[in-house]
Amino acid sequence: MMPAAPRQPRRRSLHAQFVRSLLGPLVLAFALAAGTSLWVSYRSSTAQAAEQRILTLQAFSHSLTQPQWDCDKTTAQGIIDTLARMPQVDGVRLHDTCSDTLLHAGRAMAGPPPAGPDHLESPVVYRDPQGRDYTVGQLQISYHPLSARDAAMQSLVPQLGIFLTMLAVVLVGAARVFEHAVGQPLARFRAAILASRPVHAAHAPAPRWLDELGDVTQAYDKLVHELKRLARHDPLTGLANRRALEEHLEHALHQGAPGLHVLLLDLDGFKPVNDRYGHAVGDAVLQGVAQRLRAALRQSDLVARLGGDEFVIVAPDRGAPEALERLLDKVDEAVRAPLVCDEHVLRVHASMGMALFPRDGHSAAALLAHADAAMYAAKQAGTPSGQGPA
Structure with missing residues (x-):
């Protein structure tokens, strides 16, 4: 029975995860801000309503002084009817001291009104021209209880509109910033990984600022450059390897410049040194020969290691035959010069073949x-050298 294929994880973009992670804190912040605002708004509405109730009581109490002094029950009844029609008033009762009767408007008030912010009363006082005060009645007003829900809704609706607008602006702005700061660099990073190339061009200007993503891409660029260098260079000697040699030759041949010399060297006497003194000494000999060959050649020449103890030199046209002879002599001298390694004086020489x-x-x-x-x-x-078969 074939084992079941492993379940592939569902893909979620970082952009969606970022927006979702941002949405929760924003909603929580709004809830806290809205709750605080509603509490402050309710307290403010309560204080404002209490002040308005007192002013209403004082105003209507003052308007009743003259009718009460004149024992004008009709006018007094009209005034308290007007008062009872106000939205916040539940009921009104006026004690008329002139006739010792009670006038009612709105919901009937039975018995003495309970004490509290929803029930207010005030004496109706008449002041004569001599400045003497006379109590001519007692005005009692019963108000509808203050609704926390109404106060909250009055404040919540505009706040909700403001929050939704701000939320849309923040999310859209954050999404654009995320796309510019993270999404696009990650897309370039992914494309570079798939193409096995650096994220930044070799001659691109250095960025002014470096963030965590920049650290990652720079580390990746260094890794790619190092891998490409290792892919084209011999790890022991640092010379070009066979791949780099073949690319260099193909490029030079494509240009079609005549007089290109290809010199192949094989070290004679290297195997006995390697067998007698060990691979570490043998590696040191190869490194020493490589260093001397680089020093003996021109900047335009290429020296590569094919593998083992074989080296290749690619030299453009040297012009006169004497120049070619000087090249061969310099190469032979560089190889034959004694090498000192671990207090051992070692000597090797080279057999060379050339192609033109x-x-x-x-x-x-x-x-x-x-x-x-x-x-x-x-x-x-x-x-030491030969031109090979003609």
């Missing part, structure tokens, strides 16, 4: 094969 473009071939493989045959011919003949 276009005489000996029109491709990298043909030139290398011709130089290799010439090198083995020189090795068998016991000469």
